Amino acid sequence: MDRAVTLSRTRLDEAQAALAASDPRMGAVIEQVGPCTMLPRREGTHFGHLARNIIYQQLSGTAAATIHGRFTALVVETPTAKGARSASASSPDPRAVLNTSEEALRACGLSTAKVRAVRDLAEHVIDERLPLQAFDRMSDQEIVDALVRVRGIGPWTAQMFLMFRLGRPDVLPVLDLGVRKGAQRIYRTRALPDATRLTKIARNWRPWASVASWYCWRVLDLEDAAGW
Structure with a gap:
């Protein structure tokens, strides 16, 4: 992916479709959470x-x-x-x-x-x-x-x-607790994924790891998140 690419509404739509096609579990989360709203914050400097x-x-x-x-x-x-x-x-x-x-x-x-x-x-x-x-x-x-x-x-x-x-689309924050907890629920891992395990899980997320990470955060907000 071009290193200068930044997230836009069109690219978020593309990311959601690609993630759902490559990863059924992530696709189910996308369907329940709804559209990703992670557009870059342009105010200020x-x-x-x-x-x-x-x-x-x-x-x-x-x-x-x-x-x-x-x-x-x-x-x-x-x-x-x-x-x-x-x-x-x-x-x-x-x-x-x-x-x-x-x-x-x-x-x-x-x-x-x-x-x-x-x-x-x-x-x-x-x-x-x-x-x-x-x-x-x-x-x-x-x-x-x-x-x-x-x-x-x-x-x-x-x-x-x-x-x-900057709205970079393929960032994977492997040490972020929220992303790790979200991935644990989505993929039903027994233990909280460490950096190595999360990197393996995220193979299907590329080149949209930022968007997938956003959905990991959001799945924790669902009322029935315990059902994942």
Whole structure:
């Protein structure tokens, strides 16, 4: 599959049909859950999306939203040219992050570790060690390799970025607990699948592993999920 391919409504329809044809158990889940809605999130910027992911780690939704709102207000990007993208107008700016003191960032509610992480992210973006503008031309693995060099971003966060921000169709988050639990129910495995077992199960999912993973999450939400 072309590495620049991203999920669209047409491709989601194609993915659902292909998964149902190659894997009857997944097909049954697709029929019960309904259409996949995993379209890429285009609002804001890549930097803002990654900073949000760091801030939300290990926090409840309400607390994380409050801290993220304060952080964004403090380091908001200021458009410098007439007609600048409106999506960027309320997005964190990496230079503003580095120009803001650690004390001010901590006052937003960020821990010391998260202050260091968002500043490290900003540094990687500014010096182009993290080439955000080139992501559309890079393979999934190249993007993961670049992201995990940033403090506070591990393989799972990188994979979620590929799936939900970039809309890459064939990402398999083998360590994600929800995907593993969903696969256990769908395929009736006695034990929770480990990375090796899940990779084998996912052979029929290619090249739509992202979509199949989404259905693994959704099967856990079904009222009669225990029947799988």
